Amino acid sequence: MRTTSRASRALVLAVAASTAVGLSACNRSSDSDTGTGGQAQIGVALITKDSTNPFFVAMQNGGKADAAKNNVKLTVASGKQEGDDQGQITAIEDAIARGDKGILITPMSTGVNAAxxxxxxxxxxxxxxDTPPDPADTVDITFATDNREAGKLIGQWAAAQVAGKPATIALLDLFSDKIVSVDYNRDQGFLEGMGIDVKDGKKNGDEAPTGKYTASGGGDYTIVCNEAGNGAEDGGRSAMEKCLAKNPNINVVYTINEPTAVGANAALKAAGKTATIVSVDGGCAGVASVKSGVIGATAQQYPLKMATEGMAAIATVARGGEKPKPDTGLDFKNTGVALVTDKPAEGVKSITADEGSKICWGN
Structure with a gap:
């Protein structure tokens, strides 16, 4: 059933409530003097993939703002850019040397598993x-968006837009030389949402290049390309240019994140083409791109909640408390996802860009 305004408002209120722990950190006064009832301060390292992506900046800022609540001495580190395994490995080794009690990490790839x-x-x-490692038990637990579900939401929405017409698809992934769970879960989830059979659910690019999609009545599909944009705007533009060189008639573009989507849109515009672009993240800039029509729909996730709840869990465990447990049916704790679009699709629950802007992150 098409999402009504009342249902949409209910959804955004539910999402806002679920993220209250993380978002309230930005408005909380410092309680570093009292800590947690006089308990000793503990060291925690927050290691992100980079320090420039708004998603990771929001995660870092949320962690810093909330550290005093748990009497945590937080050290923030990151790789230099997406793909910098060694930068994360060095930060992990530094945390061990400092005697930290725990690490929060958005793992770059399987290359950091040994560290x-x-x-x-x-x-x-x-x-x-955010990024469950492969295998999942590499870490004690993961706090993340259900990226498979995020991909399915934008896939279902995209299928509703083509609505039985041929779908000529470009898939703009994260990496071509690394296997990262967030990469294949979003890509493969998108295909599943479209109703396209996937072969290995943990591998991008091995599905049949042509066939039938079954969602929203079904139709023919052609997958033109799997190109890596490295999660960046310039990478998204160059990846889209490569795809257009293979087939100028692309009408559906999946992107790993919103910077990639913006780059893809720039390439389409330069070529005098238009396409339905879908993405994942839900930062304020991305929601604004939905509002302006650059992105048709995006799946919104909540990095503040990941950082603040993860840090609180480490503090609890370090002081002898109960360890967090995965949610039922998952191998991680799900921090929530909501589809943001101003073109609601039949049977796909969503919130509007205006609603998404009230709970977005970043600038």
């Missing part, structure tokens, strides 16, 4: 944020 194991062997409690 994470070294930290856990040294007694640190390690929580992955």
């Amino acid at each position: 994470i194991k070294k930290a856990r062997d040294a007694g640190l409690y390690v929580i992955a944020l």
